[in-house]
Amino acid sequence: MKELRIVFMGTPHFAVGVLQRIVEEGYPVVGVITAPDKPAGRGRKLRASAVKEYALSQGLTVLQPTNLKDLGFMEELKSLNPNLQVVVAFRMLPKVVWNLPELGTFNLHASLLPEYRGAAPINWAVINGETETGVTTFFIDEKIDTGAIITSAKVAIASRETAGTLYDKLMDTGSSLVVKTLAMISKGEVTALSQDKEREYKEAPKLTTANTQIDWSLPLAKIDSFVRGLSPYPTAWSVLVNKGEELKVKIYDCDMELVSHTLTSGEIITGKQSLKVAVQDGFLHIKEMQIPGKRKMSIGDLMNGFEFENGSYFS
Numbered sequence: 001m002k003e004l005r006i007v008f009m010g011t012p013h014f015a016v017g018v019l020q021r022i023v024e025e026g027y028p029v030v031g032v033i034t035a036p037d038k039p040a041g042r043g044r045k046l047r048a049s050a051v052k053e054y055a056l057s058q059g060l061t062v063l064q065p066t067n068l069k070d071l072g073f074m075e076e077l078k079s080l081n082p083n084l085q086v087v088v089a090f091r092m093l094p095k096v097v098w099n100l101p102e103l104g105t106f107n108l109h110a111s112l113l114p115e116y117r118g119a120a121p122i123n124w125a126v127i128n129g130e131t132e133t134g135v136t137t138f139f140i141d142e143k144i145d146t147g148a149i150i151t152s153a154k155v156a157i158a159s160r161e162t163a164g165t166l167y168d169k170l171m172d173t174g175s176s177l178v179v180k181t182l183a184m185i186s187k188g189e190v191t192a193l194s195q196d197k198e199r200e201y202k203e204a205p206k207l208t209t210a211n212t213q214i215d216w217s218l219p220l221a222k223i224d225s226f227v228r229g230l231s232p233y234p235t236a237w238s239v240l241v242n243k244g245e246e247l248k249v250k251i252y253d254c255d256m257e258l259v260s261h262t263l264t265s266g267e268i269i270t271g272k273q274s275l276k277v278a279v280q281d282g283f284l285h286i287k288e289m290q291i292p293g294k295r296k297m298s299i300g301d302l303m304n305g306f307e308f309e310n311g312s313y314f315s
């Protein structure tokens with residue numbers, strides 16, 4: 001058995017569950033690297049990352065470099081004397097960092113690599129209508145998500161899954177997989193398998209304003225998957241044309257009605273407690289939405305204070 005000295009690198013809530021599991025299993029964490037505190041809220045007060053808050057609650061050493069190649073940071077990292085680094089939802093590391101520990105640096109990725117390399121694998125798996133995804137641990141190399149695979153675990157995607165519900169499943173499964181990987185490395189039982197870097201696989205690019213807008217010309221099932229795959233964050237959006245105004249609205253929840261009709265895609269039909277949008281093979285029933293300047297609301301609540309004129313539509 002090799003005694004481990006672990007440096008953990010991560011920032012968001014997804015990484016906290018993994019770090020917590022490592023600590024609870026008794027593995028020695030000699031340091032935690034996370035993002036610098038950022039201004040947040042109306043007062044723009046500095047807010048620590050979720051990982052920093054948990055690390056400090058456990059009395060762990062925390063480093064928050066702005067530049068991972070900074071000589072001062074590198075000296076601090078070396079002084080921790082890690083022999084293994086674990087990365088979960090962090091930024092790309094320079095070689096001088098990932099190549100430092102004797103036993104290497106491994107990353108937890110929320111897909112079954114080599115499929116869905118990139119920044120948003122959970123979202124794109126739901127958007128693309130997959131029925132299965134998973135988590136993978138792999139040794140980091142020069143490129144993004146291309147290193148040798150250590151091990152993986154599959155997770156089923158439910159029929160009405162959202163990115164949010166799948167996130168929770170993968171965080172739990174990922175925490176177990178990281179602990180399994182630590183045990184394998186400690187016992188010297190790892191036989192990492194190289195990924196095929198030439199073949200093309202499904203990708204998971206960063207989500208932007210451009211690729212999160214709803215295309216109402218698509219089939220109903222694809223629009224439904226798109227909304228669920230972006231809920232609750234960063235959220236699918238569309239332009240609502242109503243009373244001569246164009247409003248950028250966010251759509252959080254929806255349902256499908258497959259039916260033939262002769263309406264134009266994007267056309268809106270409202271009831272006292274309902275809002276549905278015509279698409280090529282049916283209607284998308286919007287269940288939760290947010291209009292500018294308001295909180296997100298159920299459609300029932302929205303209809304109590306917002307008027308849709310006849311002929312309003314989504315573009």
